[in-house]
Amino acid sequence: MATIEAGRKRKAGDLYRPWLARVTDVREETPERGQTRLVATLSLERNGLAYRPGQFLEVGVAGAGEVPISISSPPGLRDALQITVRAAGVASGLLARSRPGDVVSLRGPCGNGFPLEEYAGLDLLFVAGGIGLAPLRGLLWEMLLQRERYGRIMVLHGARSPQDLLYPWQYAEWQAQRAEVWLAADRGDGEWEKSDDPPRAVGFLPTLFPRLSVDPARTVAFLCGPPIMIKVACGELTRRLGLSPARCVTTLERHMKCGVGKCGHCVVVDRYVCMDGPVFRYDELLALERIEPPW
C-alpha cells in the first residue's frame, strides 16, 4: 500500500528527498500519431504546496527517474497541481501515460518564477510555441484570476499542426475573461484555417505580430517555445513591435538532474537555469549570447 507522506516539511539539507502525490486526473491533449508524441495534462494532489507561476517541479516516476516539468496551473487553483507532459523520453513517456490513482514523487518548487508584481497595469502578450504554452498557462490563469490588475491580455499560440495546439478546450474560457486568443499552425489541414474563432493564421507564429496593434510602451511579452522560436520571436518583438528587451520575458529549458543548483547540467554561461532561471529577460539572454548562445 502506498503511503502518502503528509506535508512536505523537509529537514534542512534533505533536498533530494521527494514526497509522493497521487495523480487525480489525466487529460490527453494530443494523441500519439506517427512522430507526434503523446501530450497529457495531469492533475496531482497539491497538499498545500506554495509556488509562483513559472516555477517547476522535479517529477519522479518510480523506476525511471526525475524530470523537470513546469507547473501549468495557477497558484490560485486551490486543490490541484497540473502539469502538462510530452512523452519525450523514458520518464516523461511513463508520466504521460499515467492513470488516475498512480503515484508520482515530487520535489520543489524549483526555479525563480515570474515576478508577477512587476507587471501590474501593463498589457500582456503571451507568445507560446507548441508545448511552450504549458509553463505560461499557470501565469496566464493567475493573471486572469486577477483580471482587473492588468490591461489587454493577448495569447498567441502556434504549433506545427492544428492538432498540436495545446488546451483548445480552454480558449473559450480565456476569451470569456477578455483575453484575445490568436492561433497559428505551420501547416493547415484544409478545415482548420477556414474558421476564424479564435482568429488564426497558417504560418510561423511571428507572422501574427503584424496583425496585433500593441502599445510597446505598456506591453510586456511572455515567450516560451522551442529555442529558435524564442530567438526569432524576441527579435521580431523588439525590432518590429518596438518592445524593450527588458519587457520580453522568456523561460529557458535545459536538462536538469537536481533542480536545486548542484548537479551542473543546466548551466548556461554563468547562469544556472534551475536557480537563476528558468525565467530570464531577453536583455539577460542577449548578454549571455555574447559568450554562448542560450538558444
Place this chain on the structure above:
Amino acid sequence: MGREARWASPADLDAVLDELAASGSLLAPVRRAGEVVFERVDGAAAICRDYVNTLAPPKDLLLPSPERLLGYRIADGRPELEPAGTAASPETVLFGVRSCDVAGFEYLDRFLSGEVFGRPDLADGPFRARREALTVLSVVCQQPGPTCMCVCCEGGPALEHGYDWQLTALGDGWLVEPGSDKGERLAGRFARRLSTALPEAIREQQERVQAVVAHFDRFSTRRVQTMAGSRMTSTGRLVPAFWERLGERCFECGGCAFVCPTCYCFNVADVSPPCAVEAQEPEERVTRAERFSPPAVPGGATTSPAEGVWERVRLRDCCQLPGFVRQAGGGYPRWTTGERCLTRFFHKLSWQFHERMGRLGCTGCGRCAIVCPGGIGIDVVSTEMTEALTGGAKPAGRHGAPSAGKA
C-alpha cells in the same frame, strides 16, 4: 590568522598521527603500484612522505560516486519511499593533502553549501555531513612536480585558509598552523605534543614558501594563464573557430573533470538490483537502459519498471561528455566538443565564475594536464588564449607573464 602557530618535532608529529590513527580513521598518502593514493593507515610509519600529489583528488571522500540519494520500492506499481535515514558520517582525518586540493575543498564548500546562490537552505546534505566530519591536515608542498601550477591560481604552495591544520616541514621539525576552530581544538587535544612556534620557525616557513614561489621555474614550466584566460573567456572574445580547434583535440573521455578538485557535476540515475550500488561489483551493475527495453521511437511505449527495491544514485558527470546536456526529445544544446570546451574553460577561467565562487575555478593542481589524452590541459588552453589575445606572441618570462606582445 590570529591563531597561534605550533611547532612539533618529527617524533611528536608521528605520535600525533599514530594516536589519530588509533582513535579513529586516518587517511594519508600511500604508494600503491607506483601511484600515490589516499588510504586508511594504521600509523605514521605507513605514510608515504616523498610524493608530489595523488593522481585523483581527495574530493571522492566528500562526493563519492556512485552515492545513494534515496531508496524506494515499487509494489503494485506504486512507489513507497524508504524512511529518511540519518546516515552519520564517521569522523575522518585527512593528512598530507596538498594546498591545491584544500582550495578545491573550499570551492566545493562554497558551491554545494548553496552560498553561491545565497540559499544556505539548499545545502547539499550528504556533502555537508561528510565535510563536517572531515578534518583536513594539509602539508605545504616544497618540491612541486613538473605539472604543478598552483602559484598561478592562489592554490599554493601554502594557503591562508581552508585547512584545519597546515603543516610545513622545517629543518628540524614541523610548523603547525591551525586554520579553524576545529583545528584549534585538535591542537588543544595534542597540547603536550605541540609547543608554541618560535618566531624563527615562522620566519623559516615563510622563507621556504617564498623560495618555492621564487624558484617555481625549477620545478615546473607549466602555467595557467589566468589573466589572458579570464579576459578572453569572460568577454566572449574567442571566436567559435578557436573552440572548434580545441574541440578537435577533445576525446570526450571526461578525465579532466574526474581528476579536477573543483568539478562537482553529477548525474542521477534510478537503479534496481542487481545494479544497486551497495555490495555490488562494478561489472554486475547494469544500467537502467539495459534493464528497460527502450522504446523504438523516443517517447514511444515503454515497459513498466520492475517491482521491487530501487535506489536513486548520483554519479560523477562531466560537461565534456556528449550526453551531459542531452534533453529528452532530442534537444542537444551543445552538440560539438568545441561548444563543450567553451563551457568547461569558461567555468574554470572566467571572471563571472570567479566573482560568483570567490576564487578561480582552477587551483593549479595540474592533473588535467596529466590525464588529458588530447593534450588540452588548462595550461595549454590558457596559453593558446594568450596567443589569441596577443596575436601569436609566445608567453615568456617567469610565471608565464606574457611578453609585451605588441608586435
